[in-house]
Amino acid sequence: MKNSALAGPAATSAASWGTRMLAMDYRGPYRVRLSEKPMPRLLHPRDAIVRVTRSCICGSDLHLYHGMVPDTRVGSTFGHEFCGVVEEVGAEVQNLAPGDHVLVPFNIACGHCHFCQQGLYGNCHESNPQATAVGGIFGYSHTAGGYDGGQAEYVRVPYADVGPTKIPDWMDPDDAVLLTDVVPTGYQAAEMGGIQKGDTVVIFGTGPVGIMAARAAWLFGAGRVIVLDMYDYRLDFVRTYGPAEVYNFKELDDVVVFLKKTTDGLGADVAIDAVGGDASGNAWHWLFGTKLKLEAGSAIPLHWAINAVKKGGIVSVVGVYGPTGNMVPIGNVVNKGITIRANQASVKRLLPRLIEHVRAGRIDPKALITHRVPLSDVADAYHLFANKLDGCIKPVLVPHAG
Amino acid sequence: MERPAKTLSPALADPATIPGWGVDADARNDPTYPIRDQSHDHGLTRRWDRPPVQQPDVEILQSIEHVRQPAVVGTSVPPRGVSGALRRLAFRWSESNWLHWLILLGADRVDVVEGVMEDLSRGTLPNVPAEMGLGAAWRHDRERLVTRWALAAGTVAVGAAIAANVRRERLAARRTVLLPARSHEEGSGTRI
Numbered sequence: 001m002k003n004s005a006l007a008g009p010a011a012t013s014a015a016s017w018g019t020r021m022l023a024m025d026y027r028g029p030y031r032v033r034l035s036e037k038p039m040p041r042l043l044h045p046r047d048a049i050v051r052v053t054r055s056c057i058c059g060s061d062l063h064l065y066h067g068m069v070p071d072t073r074v075g076s077t078f079g080h081e082f083c084g085v086v087e088e089v090g091a092e093v094q095n096l097a098p099g100d101h102v103l104v105p106f107n108i109a110c111g112h113c114h115f116c117q118q119g120l121y122g123n124c125h126e127s128n129p130q131a132t133a134v135g136g137i138f139g140y141s142h143t144a145g146g147y148d149g150g151q152a153e154y155v156r157v158p159y160a161d162v163g164p165t166k167i168p169d170w171m172d173p174d175d176a177v178l179l180t181d182v183v184p185t186g187y188q189a190a191e192m193g194g195i196q197k198g199d200t201v202v203i204f205g206t207g208p209v210g211i212m213a214a215r216a217a218w219l220f221g222a223g224r225v226i227v228l229d230m231y232d233y234r235l236d237f238v239r240t241y242g243p244a245e246v247y248n249f250k251e252l253d254d255v256v257v258f259l260k261k262t263t264d265g266l267g268a269d270v271a272i273d274a275v276g277g278d279a280s281g282n283a284w285h286w287l288f289g290t291k292l293k294l295e296a297g298s299a300i301p302l303h304w305a306i307n308a309v310k311k312g313g314i315v316s317v318v319g320v321y322g323p324t325g326n327m328v329p330i331g332n333v334v335n336k337g338i339t340i341r342a343n344q345a346s347v348k349r350l351l352p353r354l355i356e357h358v359r360a361g362r363i364d365p366k367a368l369i370t371h372r373v374p375l376s377d378v379a380d381a382y383h384l385f386a387n388k389l390d391g392c393i394k395p396v397l398v399p400h401a402g
Numbered sequence: 403m404e405r406p407a408k409t410l411s412p413a414l415a416d417p418a419t420i421p422g423w424g425v426d427a428d429a430r431n432d433p434t435y436p437i438r439d440q441s442h443d444h445g446l447t448r449r450w451d452r453p454p455v456q457q458p459d460v461e462i463l464q465s466i467e468h469v470r471q472p473a474v475v476g477t478s479v480p481p482r483g484v485s486g487a488l489r490r491l492a493f494r495w496s497e498s499n500w501l502h503w504l505i506l507l508g509a510d511r512v513d514v515v516e517g518v519m520e521d522l523s524r525g526t527l528p529n530v531p532a533e534m535g536l537g538a539a540w541r542h543d544r545e546r547l548v549t550r551w552a553l554a555a556g557t558v559a560v561g562a563a564i565a566a567n568v569r570r571e572r573l574a575a576r577r578t579v580l581l582p583a584r585s586h587e588e589g590s591g592t593r594i
Contacts, residue, residue: 028514074517146476383535
């Protein structure tokens with residue numbers, strides 16, 4: 001077949017597309033630009049090179065953009081939510097061929113290690129030399145393996161037989177690109193909540209992941225879904241998209257008291273933190289986490305989740321925090337008998353079910369996309385998304401002049 | 403003898419010698435369901451079907467918690483310059499040590515300066531306003547942008563005024579220091 005003649009990670013058609021490409025280029029906190037970079041090469045027999053067709057900016061890219069993730073090196077290319085066309089495959093790649101349009105999960109997973117075998121594709125042990133705690137992630141600092149990401153014209157995709165999934169004929173690529181991270185992460189947030197039919201679920205954060213968690217909570221049989229954030233335009237969106245009860249925490253005196261009172265004084269059955277370390281809402285955490293970096297980001301959503309869930313309840317965490325540590329009320333976790341569940345989403349594990357949900361119309365991912373930006377305007381797109389301007393919910397970068 | 407432990411150790415106990423071993427085991431007591439499929443947990447062993455191991459041609463820093471290089475590594479931006487030296491230093495400590503991460507964060511800040519120097523050495527001046535996406539701010543957030551500029555300009559103006567004032571006062575103070583000294587000399591002169 002296509003690669004049987006190849007020995008080692010050899011090229012098939014590199015000559016036809018030159019040696020340089022355009023890619024997002026991180027220059028420091030709040031500073032990114034488009035730069036010319038060398039074309040990615042096959043570096044391993046299980047690699048593929050993918051020509052990017054769509055690439056999102058993720059809320060977690062903002063943690064990088066704000067300089068909060070250790071070992072984010074100047075000159076890196078971000079981007080872990082992308083889909084594209086396979087250009088070239090290494091000698092051992094069997095399931096993909098040049099020309100296939102694939103969506104690429106954000107996790108880089110070998111499919112064979114202790115963790116991948118158990119379905120923990122977000123915790124692969126064969127993809128990140130810099131850290132054992134973090135799996136390999138495209139374009140997410142050296143703490144996540146030091147891979148260049150998909151906010152570029154081309155990208156190297158390791159373990160091409162494991163993660164990348166051919167986009168079904170009937171699927172809109174706008175839906176496909178959101179299946180690389182947003183949909184699985186929101187869905188797994190609800191899944192880890194262990195939601196039982198009729199449960200009251202409270203979700204912190206109306207980023208695309210929080211919105212998707214609200215949608216997914218119903219699929220697991222929630223009886224009531226409450227979402228909190230500080231941006232009215234996003235609360236308005238999730239009010240109908242979830243649907244969900246929405247509250248602006250800026251208008252609440254005490255978030256926890258409010259949530260207790262609205263649940264007959266007991267607290268929610270399940271609380272989901274879909275924000276992570278870039279949270280607003282508490283001056284103390286802002287000072288120590290966001291500004292002084294003495295904790296790994298502002299942990300106020302996790303604080304609220306622990307304190308607003310009922311005794312014996314479940315707290316599910318998908319918000320991204322740094323690797324050092326955070327001030328959270330762990331004593332309350334003990335006293336209240338809370339189960340905490342968390343992980344990076346295992347995209348490959350969830351994809352078959354999620355593709356089925358999209359096909360059946362139970363999830364409409366592309367409704368989240370508000371902005372379509374040429375890759376050349378990457379700096380403006382980051383600024384727009386980071387500052388929640390122009391009603392932005394999800395920006396998609398389109399390389400190759402769209 | 404078949405032992406149930408999913409790890410190897412010379413100190414493994416024989417369950418037959420442990421009174422009541424496993425009588426309360428309950429496979430349903432698995433809080434990892436359905437995220438982790440424990441039926442495929444083959445124990446604490448590094449002997450799985452490994453992919454071929456990539457031989458990187460750039461320097462890769464590796465967590466000291468790894469027992470071997472992962473089969474695939476990212477080769478973006480190898481460590482370089484002062485920030486690179488700091489990163490190498492950071493990797494002396496494990497991921498469990500705050501020092502590891504704080505040195506890396508420090509290295510990231512140094513890297514920003516080295517990035518600007520790299521730009522300048524290539525004869526390009528980084529267009530910082532464009533890199534910060536101020537075009538988007540101008541189109542969608544003009545009021546706040548203008549307020550910020552006004553605040554920045556105001557701060558600079560006030561700072562300059564204060565600096566000028568301090569300078570003036572210092573000159574005046576120097577004069578007042580000089581004056582009594584002169585009168586002292588005069589005084590001592592008269593005493594003679």
